[in-house]
Amino acid sequence: MFHPDEPSRYAIGPEAGALRDADIEQAANAAEGRARDAHYDAGFCTHGSAVAYRPDPHHPAQHGLQPGQVRCTAGCNTVFESDDAWTQACTDPYSDPIRRH
Numbered sequence: 001m002f003h004p005d006e007p008s009r010y011a012i013g014p015e016a017g018a019l020r021d022a023d024i025e026q027a028a029n030a031a032e033g034r035a036r037d038a039h040y041d042a043g044f045c046t047h048g049s050a051v052a053y054r055p056d057p058h059h060p061a062q063h064g065l066q067p068g069q070v071r072c073t074a075g076c077n078t079v080f081e082s083d084d085a086w087t088q089a090c091t092d093p094y095s096d097p098i099r100r101h
């Protein structure tokens with residue numbers, strides 16, 4: 001028997017572990033979001049958007065790019081040498097912080 005004010009997510013049952021795992025994952029995602037917000041608020045780029053090279057540029061930020069290069073359009077204007085390099089910077093914007101302009 002549960003107390004009326006006890007959330008069902010604390011119930012003991014086969015689903016309880018999965019719910020706790022989801023709560024832990026959600027808390028981790030929220031913490032990462034707060035860390036990214038703090039990084040951004042401190043003046044650093046989180047590289048959330050970019051454009052890649054095109055032989056016929058459509059976006060002004062694509063001008064001057066060489067094949068394979070990617071330019072951040074989220075605030076720092078950094079040219080990354082590959083999509084993988086940009087993805088790495090998005091995944092971990094803290095190890096090599098780049099200021100927004």
Ligand SMILES: [Zn+2]
Nearest residue numbers: 045047072076
């Ligand atoms: Zn950036």
